[in-house]
Amino acid sequence: MAVVIINDTPVDIGTERLNLIQAAAKIGVFIPSYCWHPALSVVASCRMCLVEVGEKKPDGAIAMQPRVVPACQTPAKDGTVCITNSEKARTAEARTLEGLLLNHPLDCPVCDKAGECLLQDFSYQFGKSSSRMIDPKNTPPNKPDIGEHISLFTDRCIMCSRCVRFTREIAGSSELHVVNRGHHSEIDVFPGDPVNNPLAGNVVDLCPVGALANKEFLYKQRVWFLKNASSVCAGCSTGCSITIDHNKDVVHRIRPRENPQAQGHFICDEGRFDYPYVNSKDRFQQPMSAVATGGSPVAVQAGRLHHDTWENVIPTVRRELTNAAKQGGSEVAAVLSPMLTVEEAFLLAKFIKGLSADAKLYLGWVPTVGKDEQFPQDRKGNPMGPVKFTIRAEKCPNRRGVEEVLRHFQVELLGFDRLLANAGKLEALYLTAGYPPRLGAWLTDEQTKTLAKIPLLIVQDLAPSPISEAAKFVIPAATFAEKDGCYVNHANLAQQLHWAVRPGSMGRSDGQVFLYLLERRGLIQASALRQEIAREIPFFAALAGDLGEFGVKLG
Amino acid sequence: MPDFEPILLKRINAKASPWLDAYRADGGYSALTKALGDMTPGQVIDVVKNSGLRGRGGAGFPCGVKWTFLPKDHPGPIYLCVNADESEPCTFNNRILMEHDPHQVLEGIALACYATRASVAYIYIRYEYGAAYRNMQKAIDELYANNLLGKNILGKEFSLEVYLHRGAGAYICGEETGLIESLEGKRGWPRIKPPFPAVEGAFRKPTVVNNIETLACVTHIVERGADWFKTIGIPPDPKNPRDAGSYGSKLYCISGHVNTPCCVELPLGVTVRELVDKHGGGVWKGRKAKGCIPGGISMGLMTEAEFDTPLDFNGPGKVGCLGLGTAAVTIFDETTSIVDVLYNICRFFAHESCGQCTPCREGTGWMMKIMDRMRRGQGRREDLDILDEVARSIGIMPGTTICGLADGAGWPVKNAIAKFRPELEAYIRGGQKTTVSLALAH
Numbered sequence: 001m002a003v004v005i006i007n008d009t010p011v012d013i014g015t016e017r018l019n020l021i022q023a024a025a026k027i028g029v030f031i032p033s034y035c036w037h038p039a040l041s042v043v044a045s046c047r048m049c050l051v052e053v054g055e056k057k058p059d060g061a062i063a064m065q066p067r068v069v070p071a072c073q074t075p076a077k078d079g080t081v082c083i084t085n086s087e088k089a090r091t092a093e094a095r096t097l098e099g100l101l102l103n104h105p106l107d108c109p110v111c112d113k114a115g116e117c118l119l120q121d122f123s124y125q126f127g128k129s130s131s132r133m134i135d136p137k138n139t140p141p142n143k144p145d146i147g148e149h150i151s152l153f154t155d156r157c158i159m160c161s162r163c164v165r166f167t168r169e170i171a172g173s174s175e176l177h178v179v180n181r182g183h184h185s186e187i188d189v190f191p192g193d194p195v196n197n198p199l200a201g202n203v204v205d206l207c208p209v210g211a212l213a214n215k216e217f218l219y220k221q222r223v224w225f226l227k228n229a230s231s232v233c234a235g236c237s238t239g240c241s242i243t244i245d246h247n248k249d250v251v252h253r254i255r256p257r258e259n260p261q262a263q264g265h266f267i268c269d270e271g272r273f274d275y276p277y278v279n280s281k282d283r284f285q286q287p288m289s290a291v292a293t294g295g296s297p298v299a300v301q302a303g304r305l306h307h308d309t310w311e312n313v314i315p316t317v318r319r320e321l322t323n324a325a326k327q328g329g330s331e332v333a334a335v336l337s338p339m340l341t342v343e344e345a346f347l348l349a350k351f352i353k354g355l356s357a358d359a360k361l362y363l364g365w366v367p368t369v370g371k372d373e374q375f376p377q378d379r380k381g382n383p384m385g386p387v388k389f390t391i392r393a394e395k396c397p398n399r400r401g402v403e404e405v406l407r408h409f410q411v412e413l414l415g416f417d418r419l420l421a422n423a424g425k426l427e428a429l430y431l432t433a434g435y436p437p438r439l440g441a442w443l444t445d446e447q448t449k450t451l452a453k454i455p456l457l458i459v460q461d462l463a464p465s466p467i468s469e470a471a472k473f474v475i476p477a478a479t480f481a482e483k484d485g486c487y488v489n490h491a492n493l494a495q496q497l498h499w500a501v502r503p504g505s506m507g508r509s510d511g512q513v514f515l516y517l518l519e520r521r522g523l524i525q526a527s528a529l530r531q532e533i534a535r536e537i538p539f540f541a542a543l544a545g546d547l548g549e550f551g552v553k554l555g
Numbered sequence: 556m557p558d559f560e561p562i563l564l565k566r567i568n569a570k571a572s573p574w575l576d577a578y579r580a581d582g583g584y585s586a587l588t589k590a591l592g593d594m595t596p597g598q599v600i601d602v603v604k605n606s607g608l609r610g611r612g613g614a615g616f617p618c619g620v621k622w623t624f625l626p627k628d629h630p631g632p633i634y635l636c637v638n639a640d641e642s643e644p645c646t647f648n649n650r651i652l653m654e655h656d657p658h659q660v661l662e663g664i665a666l667a668c669y670a671t672r673a674s675v676a677y678i679y680i681r682y683e684y685g686a687a688y689r690n691m692q693k694a695i696d697e698l699y700a701n702n703l704l705g706k707n708i709l710g711k712e713f714s715l716e717v718y719l720h721r722g723a724g725a726y727i728c729g730e731e732t733g734l735i736e737s738l739e740g741k742r743g744w745p746r747i748k749p750p751f752p753a754v755e756g757a758f759r760k761p762t763v764v765n766n767i768e769t770l771a772c773v774t775h776i777v778e779r780g781a782d783w784f785k786t787i788g789i790p791p792d793p794k795n796p797r798d799a800g801s802y803g804s805k806l807y808c809i810s811g812h813v814n815t816p817c818c819v820e821l822p823l824g825v826t827v828r829e830l831v832d833k834h835g836g837g838v839w840k841g842r843k844a845k846g847c848i849p850g851g852i853s854m855g856l857m858t859e860a861e862f863d864t865p866l867d868f869n870g871p872g873k874v875g876c877l878g879l880g881t882a883a884v885t886i887f888d889e890t891t892s893i894v895d896v897l898y899n900i901c902r903f904f905a906h907e908s909c910g911q912c913t914p915c916r917e918g919t920g921w922m923m924k925i926m927d928r929m930r931r932g933q934g935r936r937e938d939l940d941i942l943d944e945v946a947r948s949i950g951i952m953p954g955t956t957i958c959g960l961a962d963g964a965g966w967p968v969k970n971a972i973a974k975f976r977p978e979l980e981a982y983i984r985g986g987q988k989t990t991v992s993l994a995l996a997h
Contacts, residue, residue: 092955099913182910
């Protein structure tokens with residue numbers, strides 16, 4: 001039992017190994033810091049977290065050290081006394097801030113970080129509003145091409161060296177360095193060696209000021225216009241927790257959300273920069289059908305597919321599938337994409353099995369690219385030291401969840417290759433896909449031809465492809481940013497997604513479409529559905545409760 | 556003490572050959588032979604500890620005590636880093652030792668390694684010291700050829716490898732952890748302590764860092780004993796229980812506006828006035844001194860009136876200086892503008908700050924900018940207050956930096972404002988401009 005005294009308040013930190021910043025945070029006392037980051041080594045160089053520290057002796061006497069010390073470097077031990085709000089500590093903080101602002105350009109009006117900048121925040125809380133320096137500021141040159149996605153505004157840098165430590169300790173590729181000395185120190189790369197490692201985008205999040213900027217986001221939005229939704233990255237089976245920053249139904253930025261159970265503090269660039277397809281105008285905006293389904297088609301697209309309305313398409317699809325099932329249940333099948341949420345997979349499985357117990361359910365294509373990439377890795381790609389981040393080869397978020405749904409509805413788990421083998425016998429197929437376009441064409445021409453022969457082919461996908469051209473009905477699919485639900489990652493961790501943007505005025509989320517098909521009323525309620533799933537499928541029993549911020553382990 | 560017989564400079568003053576044969580003919584390596592033959596490592600440490608030898612590099616930490624901080628029964632390897640990065644301005648005592656009597660230093664290194672059970676010694680030598688580097692390397696080669704380095708030295712159970720490592724010209728690499736980082740091939744950024752180098756230093760192994768002159772003293776202490784060493788210098792102040800005394804002799808470097816700049820060995824406790832008048836040949840051009848830098852510029856400034864302060868480990872502190880430092884005394888005469896002195900000092904530290912800690916990185920740069928403006932005749936009265944505040948708030952003493960560079964950067968500024976304020980104010984008030992051009996530091 002270790003008790004630390006923070007500003008006269010005793011804090012029991014148990015047996016945890018904490019520094020004073022963390023110990024103070026336990027009782028809501030905030031100690032400002034720049035260079036310290038829980039996932040990186042401690043350098044204690046920004047000197048923002050200066051506090052007064054002492055020791056309470058067993059006899060109750062308190063001996064304070066004469067100097068201020070950095071809280072990030074000071075371990076919280078039994079009897080440690082920490083004072084953050086004294087004149088001395090506050091003066092030290094204000095002096096550090098004055099120093100940081102001496103050569104800072106104060107270009108907040110044109111800085112992307114404005115609004116979420118720690119230099120702004122701490123200056124407001126702990127600093128002064130004026131500088132006493134009347135001499136010219138240093139004006140180091142900006143480095144707009146320090147990385148493919150990253151730009152460095154050198155003059156805004158406060159030399160916390162978080163980015164340098166990240167590329168050394170987490171990514172391992174060590175592109176970023178400090179060059180020059182003293183007040184001319186700068187972050188830089190070696191010529192011809194930009195920061196392009198697969199985790200590079202994290203240095204932008206780590207930067208406490210506006211020095212490192214994300215070029216995809218630069219000058220797009222002021223951050224105070226952004227709304228945030230907590231979600232899960234659909235890029236691979238790691239299932240990183242993310243925050244989707246959006247405004248007016250446009251996704252502007254993906255940021256990692258700390259989750260010790262999933263990935264830790266960071267995300268990879270694949271997940272971070274792969275959102276533009278969500279905003280793409282090339283996506284299906286409304287359902288389409290190859291035949292007139294009553295009423296007049298809204299518009300006619302090139303080829304055989306007509307734009308159609310949900311009011312027409314849903315009953316027609318339901319009717320045609322029902323008819324097909326009546327002729328022979330085993331001739332009806334559905335493909336459940338691993339891009340679906342657990343709730344969606346459950347609803348679709350329920351609908352198809354409701355048509356006929358003989359109808360078959362298949363697991364959709366599981367995209368796999370290369371091998372799992374583990375970090376830190378050295379310049380040659382060899383892993384170094386304990387693994388701190390993994391980009392998985394399996395490029396879909398919910399194979400585990402869909403598999404467990406399938407196992408519940410039919411004993412045998414059928415893979416996508418089995419579908420291709422059986423396609424010739426099928427009368428009707430409901431094919432869900434929704435793969436992000438970066439994975440490329442996922443069906444070969446031959447496979448497309450095989451599937452195109454199925455008389456009643458319903459394709460639910462994001463954008464036109466050869467297979468959607470062959471379909472009788474096309475249902476627009478939704479992306480992860482438009483979904484409520486949960487994904488189960490490679491380690492059976494179920495995490496919640498919250499929708500950030502709406503799938504267009506004529507779009508519907510996948511789950512909503514399945515509700516329509518099931519003739520269930522109302523809008524999709526992921527938590528109510530999870531209750532239902534938890535009752536029906538033992539594997540998902542834990543979904544009955546709140547998934548919380550970090551998700552729950554299943555099985 | 557007019558009749559003081561130099562110890563470290565004895566052979567150098569006699570212009571003796573620096574090489575092994577001559578050194579051995581003068582009784583060299585007898586201390587090592589004695590230690591390896593008759594003494595345990597613990598006994599060597601005890602002798603050095605009892606002698607009260609304090610580090611000659613600047614901080615004055617008791618050398619023997621430092622050696623006892625090494626973990627007991629460590630499986631090794633333990634390293635000795637020899638700090639030959641003598642980068643404090645005006646200091647050149649290590650250079651003389653390395654260039655003209657390298658074996659005296661190397662014997663001390665071997666003794667220190669024997670005492671601390673270090674198996675490897677790295678000599679981190681300042682890049683600018685080309686001659687010292689070559690002479691040291693030649694001396695090391697001689698030792699390897701004569702079984703005084705390498706495996707089983709003198710046929711005993713003691714092996715030692717010595718490597719010379721040239722720095723790249725950074726002041727900060729004279730700070731012990733900056734030196735270790737630089738030695739490991741990294742940027743010379745001082746490390747946060749704890750862990751101290753004695754626990755985790757070079758290559759994450761226990762490491763002792765000692766100055767060249769300290770190790771040269773070790774040779775003579777082991778040879779002649781702790782009691783002999785204590786007959787030289789000044790005993791501890793009985794009123795101050797924390798005073799470890801200032802035993803032994805010290806190489807004083809005298810430079811600046813004196814007639815005969817030189818390096819002279821004297822017992823600790825000599826006054827600046829004696830150094831200038833007796834050994835430096837008096838202030839040049841028949842002028843009077845305005846003040847001096849008592850021990851390298853990071854120790855602060857002394858006025859002419861304070862020249863009677865004894866230069867031992869306690870003396871300079873009594874007149875507001877940081878300490879003895881490297882005991883490199885630089886005199887500036889009465890015609891020197893204190894603004895120029897201060898500007899040059901500030902420029903040096905702004906250039907040499909490693910840039911790691913915010914207060915030092917920004918503070919040294921700011922002080923240089925203020926002094927530059929002041930030199931150009933645009934100083935303001937409040938600038939002196941800002942300078943004083945910045946100078947007092949940076950460094951390990953107020954707790955705002957990792958290493959002591961910032962203390963050294965602030966001290967001369969603080970001293971100048973306290974001791975030369977009327978001159979600074981008159982300069983600002985009169986709108987004077989300096990026309991003296993200073994050579995660029997970079």
